Amino acid sequence: MNLITYLLLSLALSMDTFAVSVASGSTFRGLHLRFAFRYALFFGFFQSIMLLAGWFAGLTITDYVNDYSHWLVFGLLTFIGLKMIYESTLMKKESGTSPSGFWILFGLAFATSIDALSVGISFSLLRLQILVPVLILGIVTFTAALTGIYLGERFGSLFEKKLVILGGIILILLGLSRIVSFF
Numbered sequence: 001m002n003l004i005t006y007l008l009l010s011l012a013l014s015m016d017t018f019a020v021s022v023a024s025g026s027t028f029r030g031l032h033l034r035f036a037f038r039y040a041l042f043f044g045f046f047q048s049i050m051l052l053a054g055w056f057a058g059l060t061i062t063d064y065v066n067d068y069s070h071w072l073v074f075g076l077l078t079f080i081g082l083k084m085i086y087e088s089t090l091m092k093k094e095s096g097t098s099p100s101g102f103w104i105l106f107g108l109a110f111a112t113s114i115d116a117l118s119v120g121i122s123f124s125l126l127r128l129q130i131l132v133p134v135l136i137l138g139i140v141t142f143t144a145a146l147t148g149i150y151l152g153e154r155f156g157s158l159f160e161k162k163l164v165i166l167g168g169i170i171l172i173l174l175g176l177s178r179i180v181s182f183f
Contacts, residue, residue: 001126005174006133010140012170013119016084017043017112018144019161024108025152036149042105044142046113048134054120055130062124070179073122077175080115084168088161 001009021043025031065072116137123130 001128001133003132003136006136007140008170009119009133009174010137011144012081012166012168012174013047013116013137014043014141014144015166015168015170016087016115017047017141018148019088020108020112021145021148022152022155025149025154028149028153031149031153036146039105039149040142040146042109043112043145044138046109047116047141048138050113050116051120051123051137052130052134054117054122055124056120057117058121058124061121062127065125072125074175074179076118076122077171080118081168081171081175084115084171085165088165088168 021039024039120130123133
């Protein structure tokens with residue numbers, strides 16, 4: 001995989017973070033910079049850690065599934081993409097609960113980073129190095145969360161569903177590219 005692919009993958013994985021951030025930002029008036037950075041750090045950190053955890057978990061099964069790993073990667077990325085698209089149809093306007101509490105913030109960051117765990121497994125199946133993708137995903141997710149919370153404060157949640165759908169489509173296309181590149 002090249003840098004462009006890592007960036008696209010990171011953008012796709014951070015779309016749900018962006019959508020949650022926009023929704024969270026819409027609950028604030030007078031957002032403080034310190035909270036916005038803490039918020040974005042939570043999301044960037046969790047995405048990176050989950051990608052890394054998935055990669056380590058995948059190392060335990062790589063030797064057993066090497067011959068058909070391209071199909072597993074395709075299946076995992078397509079499943080995650082379809083799940084994101086489906087979940088976007090279920091998204092509702094948040095009830096105004098402030099995401100400023102530690103446990104709420106922890107829960108949101110963890111929930112939006114679970115997909116990165118599966119992608120990490122895919123990376124280990126492809127025998128990819130993990131440091132660069134972890135750093136890129138963390139930076140992209142941090143940026144998406146920070147941008148999202150500020151846009152949410154300013155404009156509400158106008159585009160959050162569409163962005164999650166776009167993220168799902170990107171993941172499906174990346175999965176398809178693994179099958180096409182195999183043949």
